Amino acid sequence: MLNPDTVGRTFTSADSITVTQESITAFALAIGEPNVEVAPPTFAITITLDKSQELLQSSGLDWTRVVHGDQKFEIQRPIVAGDVLSCSSTIESARMVAGNEIVTVRSDLHDGDQLVASSWSTLVVRA
Amino acid sequence: MVNPGGARMSTFTVGQEFEPKSYPVTRELLVAYANASGDQNPIHQNEEFAKSVGLPDVIAHGMFTMALAGRYASEIAGSSAAIRDFSARFTKPVVVPAGVTVEVLFSAKVSEVTDATVKLDITATCNGEKVLGMTKALFRN
Numbered sequence: 001m002l003n004p005d006t007v008g009r010t011f012t013s014a015d016s017i018t019v020t021q022e023s024i025t026a027f028a029l030a031i032g033e034p035n036v037e038v039a040p041p042t043f044a045i046t047i048t049l050d051k052s053q054e055l056l057q058s059s060g061l062d063w064t065r066v067v068h069g070d071q072k073f074e075i076q077r078p079i080v081a082g083d084v085l086s087c088s089s090t091i092e093s094a095r096m097v098a099g100n101e102i103v104t105v106r107s108d109l110h111d112g113d114q115l116v117a118s119s120w121s122t123l124v125v126r127a
Numbered sequence: 128m129v130n131p132g133g134a135r136m137s138t139f140t141v142g143q144e145f146e147p148k149s150y151p152v153t154r155e156l157l158v159a160y161a162n163a164s165g166d167q168n169p170i171h172q173n174e175e176f177a178k179s180v181g182l183p184d185v186i187a188h189g190m191f192t193m194a195l196a197g198r199y200a201s202e203i204a205g206s207s208a209a210i211r212d213f214s215a216r217f218t219k220p221v222v223v224p225a226g227v228t229v230e231v232l233f234s235a236k237v238s239e240v241t242d243a244t245v246k247l248d249i250t251a252t253c254n255g256e257k258v259l260g261m262t263k264a265l266f267r268n
Binding site: 023026027029030031032033035037038039040041042045046049050067068069070071072073074075078 | 150151156159160162163164165166189190191193194195197198200201206207208210211212213214215216217261264
């Protein structure tokens with residue numbers, strides 16, 4: 001069970017991530033996307049899922065039981081090589097449905113003051 | 128044609144459909160995706176482990192299938208740089224047996240057009256079954 005006090009709180013990771021061309025190219029290659037000038041639209045997950053995992057595990061959630069239920073991105077501008085992204089994550093909701101805990105985590109990626117992309121991951125913790 | 132409003136005419140219309148495309152999924156691509164995305168969950172690479180937790184075989188990352196849908200949407204939009212919003216529900220896993228190339232078939236229909244944006248409803252199936260639900264992409268018109 002998730003510690004209920006953590007719902008609604010925002011955690012900003014201390015370190016920022018510098019996006020490399022190698023990381024964009026490797027991601028694009030794996031999915032067959034020919035354009036490597038910008039990151040593919042789901043690239044943000046390479047940063048946000050990791051940060052969500054850290055946040056949820058530190059909040060008491062059993063990650064080994066987690067299944068990805070749904071996913072949403074809002075992209076202000078494409079991620080490009082050289083971006084220095086900081087990630088802040090908020091547990092937006094946690095509820096029980098038929099014995100399974102369903103948690104939605106929002107993660108915002110900023111380059112300096114500029115919001116680049118937001119990601120919402122809904123995770124199902126199997127009972 | 129004279130366009131008094133000065134607005135660019137969209138080439139997209141509501142109800143417009145696009146040529147379906149199928150993209151391959153193999154164990155090798157899942158390893159490449161695991162390394163590129165950082166998601167090293169063994170259910171996406173290790174058959175023995177996947178079966179030990181009750182799965183029929185290795186399954187693709189839901190985010191891998193969604194990324195393929197993003198590639199399809201990017202092709203329709205003209206560039207991956209045009210995608211603004213993108214969402215999907217993971218309804219059924221894509222099962223990837225060893226030595227087999229599994230195909231995921233994508234199709235799409237325009238559901239909304241504004242001066243600024245086009246909304247696509249995307250369908251993703253594998254062996255005739257829907258693997259993603261509620262898959263929508265909004266891109267700059």
